[in-house]
Amino acid sequence: xxxxxxxxxxxxxxxxxxxxxxxxxxxxxxxxxxxxxxxxxxxxxxxxxxxxxxxxxxxxxxxxxxxxxxxxxxxxxxxxxxxxxxxxxxxxxxxxxxxxxxxxxxxxxxxxxxxxxxxxxxxxxxxxxxxxxxxxxxxxxxxxxxxxxxxxxxxxxxxxxxxxxxxxxxxxxxxxxxxxxxxxxxxxxxxxxxxxxxxxxxxxxxxxxxxxxxxxxxxxxxxxxxxxxxxxxxxxxxxxxxxxxxxxxxxxxxxxxxxxxxxxxxxxxxxxxxxxxxxxxxxxxxxxxxxxxxxxxxxxxxxxxxxxxxxxxxxxxxxxxxxxxxxxxxxxxxxxxxxxxxxxxxxxxxxxxxxxxxxxxxxxxxxxxxxxxxxxxxx
Amino acid sequence: xxxxxxxxxxxxxxxxxxxxxxxxxxxxxxxxxxxxxxxxxxxxxxxxxxxxxxxxxxxxxxxxxxxxxxxxxxxxxxxxxxxxxxxxxxxxxxxxxxxxxxxxxxxxxxxxxxxxxxxxxxxxxxxxxxxxxxxxxxxxxxxxxxxxxxxxxxxxxxxxxxxxxxxxxxxxxxxxxxxxxxxxxxxxxxxxxxxxxxxxxxxxxxxxxxxxxxxxxxxxxxxxxxxxxxxxxxxxxxxxxxxxxxxxxxxxxxxxxxxxxxxxxxxxxxxxxxxxxxxxxxxxxxxxxxxxxxxxxxxxxxxxxxxxxxxxxxxxxxxxxxxxxxxxxxxxxxxxxxxxxxxxxxxxxxxxxxxxxxxxxxxxxxxxxxxxxxxxxxx
Numbered sequence: 001x002x003x004x005x006x007x008x009x010x011x012x013x014x015x016x017x018x019x020x021x022x023x024x025x026x027x028x029x030x031x032x033x034x035x036x037x038x039x040x041x042x043x044x045x046x047x048x049x050x051x052x053x054x055x056x057x058x059x060x061x062x063x064x065x066x067x068x069x070x071x072x073x074x075x076x077x078x079x080x081x082x083x084x085x086x087x088x089x090x091x092x093x094x095x096x097x098x099x100x101x102x103x104x105x106x107x108x109x110x111x112x113x114x115x116x117x118x119x120x121x122x123x124x125x126x127x128x129x130x131x132x133x134x135x136x137x138x139x140x141x142x143x144x145x146x147x148x149x150x151x152x153x154x155x156x157x158x159x160x161x162x163x164x165x166x167x168x169x170x171x172x173x174x175x176x177x178x179x180x181x182x183x184x185x186x187x188x189x190x191x192x193x194x195x196x197x198x199x200x201x202x203x204x205x206x207x208x209x210x211x212x213x214x215x216x217x218x219x220x221x222x223x224x225x226x227x228x229x230x231x232x233x234x235x236x237x238x239x240x241x242x243x244x245x246x247x248x249x250x251x252x253x254x255x256x257x258x259x260x261x262x263x264x265x266x267x268x269x270x271x272x273x274x275x276x277x278x279x280x281x282x283x284x285x286x287x288x289x290x291x292x293x294x295x296x297x298x299x300x301x302x303x304x305x306x307x308x309x310x311x312x313x314x315x316x317x318x319x320x321x322x323x324x325x326x327x328x329x330x331x332x333x334x335x336x337x338x339x340x341x342x343x344x345x346x347x348x349x350x351x352x353x354x355x356x357x358x359x360x361x362x363x364x365x366x367x368x369x370x371x372x373x374x375x376x377x378x379x
Numbered sequence: 380x381x382x383x384x385x386x387x388x389x390x391x392x393x394x395x396x397x398x399x400x401x402x403x404x405x406x407x408x409x410x411x412x413x414x415x416x417x418x419x420x421x422x423x424x425x426x427x428x429x430x431x432x433x434x435x436x437x438x439x440x441x442x443x444x445x446x447x448x449x450x451x452x453x454x455x456x457x458x459x460x461x462x463x464x465x466x467x468x469x470x471x472x473x474x475x476x477x478x479x480x481x482x483x484x485x486x487x488x489x490x491x492x493x494x495x496x497x498x499x500x501x502x503x504x505x506x507x508x509x510x511x512x513x514x515x516x517x518x519x520x521x522x523x524x525x526x527x528x529x530x531x532x533x534x535x536x537x538x539x540x541x542x543x544x545x546x547x548x549x550x551x552x553x554x555x556x557x558x559x560x561x562x563x564x565x566x567x568x569x570x571x572x573x574x575x576x577x578x579x580x581x582x583x584x585x586x587x588x589x590x591x592x593x594x595x596x597x598x599x600x601x602x603x604x605x606x607x608x609x610x611x612x613x614x615x616x617x618x619x620x621x622x623x624x625x626x627x628x629x630x631x632x633x634x635x636x637x638x639x640x641x642x643x644x645x646x647x648x649x650x651x652x653x654x655x656x657x658x659x660x661x662x663x664x665x666x667x668x669x670x671x672x673x674x675x676x677x678x679x680x681x682x683x684x685x686x687x688x689x690x691x692x693x694x695x696x697x698x699x700x701x702x703x704x705x706x707x708x709x710x711x712x713x714x715x716x717x718x719x720x721x722x723x724x725x726x727x728x729x730x731x732x733x734x735x736x737x738x739x740x741x742x743x744x745x746x747x748x749x750x751x752x753x754x755x756x757x758x
Contacts, residue, residue, distance in 0.1 A: 198599070205631075216578075232561055252660055253576060253659075260565070281631060
């Protein structure tokens with residue numbers, strides 16, 4: 001199975017404001033996206049891929065002159081791969097508020113003489129992202145998606161598509177996701193946000209205008225996030241209690257254990273490319289997502305509009321961020337509506353990050369499900 | 380059952396240096412401690428209580444004029460309580476490196492013209508603490524403790540007593556503890572440490588000399604710690620997804636959910652009284668504790684010196700910081716040595732913090748165990 005090869009991001013400008021759930025609106029904006037494969041004549045083979053916290057529209061393939069920068073789901077998407085670009089037209093789109101090209105906090109704010117939005121970028125929700133994605137599908141002439149797929153926060157967007165635009169999507173594939181965040185999930189997000197906001201280089205969110213970057217806060221946020229993406233067992237298997245050197249240095253300030261070295265390295269990398277305001281916005285979008293709340297705290301009632309959609313829900317046994325119980329809540333709400341749903345709980349050791357990895361059972365399942373979708377397409 | 384009433388801390392000065400595991404040593408030092416009840420004529424009814432990260436020698440009772448400041452284990456210790464001060468002579472001692480009166484980073488450093496130690500306070504380990512406690516027992520004329528008891532990090536000290544001074548203690552009661560930290564445990568400690576160390580007010584650990592306090596880092600550390608002390612379910616039961624106000628404010632910077640408000644309040648309180656260098660030292664002591672390592676990574680072999688000790692090991696079903704599996708590792712090592720051990724896994728919803736709470740089954744168990752110990756005492 002080959003990679004899709006060299007890809008090129010595209011962008012689309014939207015001149016009309018996007019109304020947001022908060023009551024505010026986003027003035028004219030740009031979305032960056034990539035496509036792989038070919039849209040068929042019936043325009044019926046499009047699959048939209050929604051990204052999670054730390055990812056972008058760059059889902060598969062690599063950019064010219066940068067073979068290392070393969071897309072974040074390149075193991076899943078490409079010719080002959082489970083999501084086969086010989087059969088499907090795949091779209092990756094960067095959400096507004098992000099820091100990878102679509103309009104976000106680092107973009108010029110037309111309401112402030114073109115200075116960067118910074119902390120003035122409006123709060124965006126999963127529903128707002130789905131609305132923005134729907135406008136893009138409209139522009140691309142895609143009346144109905146064959147499927148929308150995502151993991152974690154991306155899985156929430158996939159669910160929201162069926163609640164807002166049920167007739168414009170056939171299949172929803174929601175992986176390692178949840179119907180809302182638990183108090184503990186929100187609490188972890190809040191620790192990360194406080195680390196960023198209380199970094200003196202944050203300047204109330206207008207650090208760009210001060211020529212500063214709240215790297216300390218971003219590093220702490222990333223270290224913490226990373227812990228919640230991995231299982232306790234996989235961290236033990238990979239790092240255990242191994243010291244960085246043969247003998248302990250007995251220091252509170254220096255690196256002593258290998259796990260510390262790994263986390264600091266991840267944190268340093270992250271703080272070089274990720275925008276702090278985007279981190280705040282995306283964790284807030286996670287916090288706010290709660291479709292049951294709009295339906296009298298009844299998740300089954302929330303899914304009434306999705307009665308004609310078909311669902312694949314996938315969870316991983318060692319995911320303690322969004323454990324299988326949370327996916328089963330979604331499955332129950334679907335079953336209560338007699339909605340067509342397949343559910344798989346994959347026994348995998350890697351924790352939440354498993355949705356990004358190439359596990360044979362997991363990818364076999366997705367391959368089979370996409371073959372089912374492909375069978376519905378015109379020959 | 381009444382509280383022990385008004386208590387008064389005492390202090391003991393040690394003029395000879397304490398050799399430390401790191402190879403360094405602690406110059407002359409003071410330990411602050413409290414005692415409750417009366418030492419019997421045979422000097423055989425003493426019970427030592429070891430404190431965890433955030434606690435002190437103030438285990439029971441309250442100080443004159445401060446009825447609110449009851450000791451951290453006052454629900455367990457007092458006349459007629461499970462650890463009955465009408466029968467036992469109970470000692471709480473503040474460990475070196477702490478910030479509640481015993482010599483620690485805020486104390487004058489004799490090697491630096493009496494300026495505060497700050498980051499120059501030597502790294503202390505669980506074994507060093509136990510050595511310091513043993514010297515205090517020696518001064519108090521207690522040749523053999525009836526029991527040593529502690530929860531979490533305190534439980535590690537209780538275990539270490541049987542490994543270092545097996546003949547000077549009869550019973551070891553180790554609650555909500557572990558034979559060492561997992562990679563995930565170390566990782567959480569490291570995030571907290573990085574938050575403190577990278578706070579610009581930390582000044583390399585010499586913030587006192589700069590008239591500063593790294594409060595931002597301490598707050599983040601405390602928020603994070605607090606999450607790991609509670610179970611996911613108990614956070615959901617107590618806070619759930621409740622908003623602070625009726626409608627969402629849609630803000631990344633302000634408090635939105637009640638769990639955020641609670642964590643910030645806890646963090647603010649903590650940052651007012653806890654010393655940042657102490658936080659680093661105590662989390663490092665947790666990281667380093669690993670008795671199996673000194674015995675060829677064989678925990679059973681580590682417990683060979685404790686063959687004549689008797690143990691009570693207690694864990695809590697929802698404790699995900701030190702889950703029951705970790706306590707069962709200790710139990711297995713003891714059983715492999717045919718050591719007398721009782722083990723209880725308490726079904727309690729409160730997570731790690733359960734060891735501090737007044738759960739009927741838990742306190743009933745401790746009461747029964749202390750009655751067994753009391754039965755061995757002279758009438």
